[in-house]
Amino acid sequence: MLFSTFTMEKTLLYYKGGEFLAHKGWHHRRMYHKGDYALILCIKGPIYLQIGDQRYTLNAHEDDMTEKVKASTSKKRQIFLPRYFKLADYEEATILIHQILSIHNELSFIEERDYLVSALLIQLYKSYFNRPDANxxxxxxxxxxxxxxxxxxxxxxxxxxxxxxxxxxxxxxxxxxxxxxxxxxxxxxxxxxxxxxxxxxxxxxxxxxxxxxxxxxxxxxxxxxxxxxxxxxxxxxxxxYNLIHLNNPHVDPQIPIPKRIADSIDYNPENGDIPE
Incomplete structure (x- = not known):
């Protein structure tokens, strides 16, 4: 099983997100990621994904973490998550995701979404590793x-x-x-x-x-x-928590990359476009 590694020495950077609804027969256009992750929580499935040459099927309450970041060499404050797994307590993750997507009054000196995204990954980590055991x-x-x-x-x-x-x-x-x-x-x-x-x-x-x-x-x-x-x-x-960006198969708005993210990476294609 493939795992992604996250170092929690500082908050993760939130880029963009929303709630997506599509019907049978629709295909998402190809996306390119460099230096980031796409987190997908399936509320009602199935969702068929292809990441590179690997294909996955997500069903309700399953979580997918598309890995595109090299694992950190630091051993401090690290958490690990598999590429996809079923959430035992999906309600908590759903609520936290809604909180993240609903924030609309960002303060100039503190990025609330970054802290909530970090909290979400910690919650997912706890959910995965606190599964029923032999005890x-x-x-x-x-x-x-x-x-x-x-x-x-x-x-x-x-x-x-x-x-x-x-x-x-x-x-x-x-x-x-x-x-x-x-x-x-x-x-x-x-x-x-x-x-x-x-x-x-x-x-x-x-x-x-x-x-x-x-x-x-x-x-x-x-x-x-x-x-x-x-x-x-x-x-x-x-x-x-009622202001969420809603996406659909016909609308894919271009969202500017926040300056704090643009400054931290050497290249991030607009909205995940495939580089030429």
Missing amino acids: EDSSRINSLKEWIRANMSSTLTVAEIADRSHLNPDYLTRLFKQCTGLTTLQYLNHVKIEVATLLLIRTDMSIKQIADNSYFNDPKVFMRRFKSATGLSPTEYRKS
Whole structure:
């Protein structure tokens, strides 16, 4: 398996990005990259990619990191990612990508997108290397996490989860805390807030509809817990992350290379055009 190496001594440089939708039968024009990466998160697939002579098929919730950068020789603060893999917790990556794409008020002295892109790669690294392993407790909790997601409801309780796992509720909570850093109840709320966040940035549902579909019985309780978890009300959160560049098979606008990126590389073809 091919891996890409990233040195986190400084933030990565964000160039451009957006959300793309295409229908069957459409082919992207050939692209050329030198000294950069293309990160693709597949929401609904399949997507058929060819990188050089290698062909890949991405399905829903799979991530592709097209490698075009030589691995760093530094051994400090490095992370490694395979060229493509399936995300176990794609919701967190989806939310972070939306945050990156929605930033529109860049400050002259700080590039927020660069920091968020670095955070995204760290999150992907953790997602890949924290996959279920042979540890019995970790495997049991990972199985329970999947069961919780499949059986989530507004009435699901810690007692029901403990009964499903044949464990004492207090012991289950200690085990959850040990493996995830969250108690069982905190994890339940975390999943609900994740669902709400995705609905806020991916749909036009009303706040009440989102509360209902996020397994909250009371919209007021939902709004209180959402603000406690994110620091923003649901409405504020939606307004903060709703300006995303949308691309399609017919529109491919030329986006100027930021000066800080142009200054750091010797050549970067406009919009990935094949050099003559």
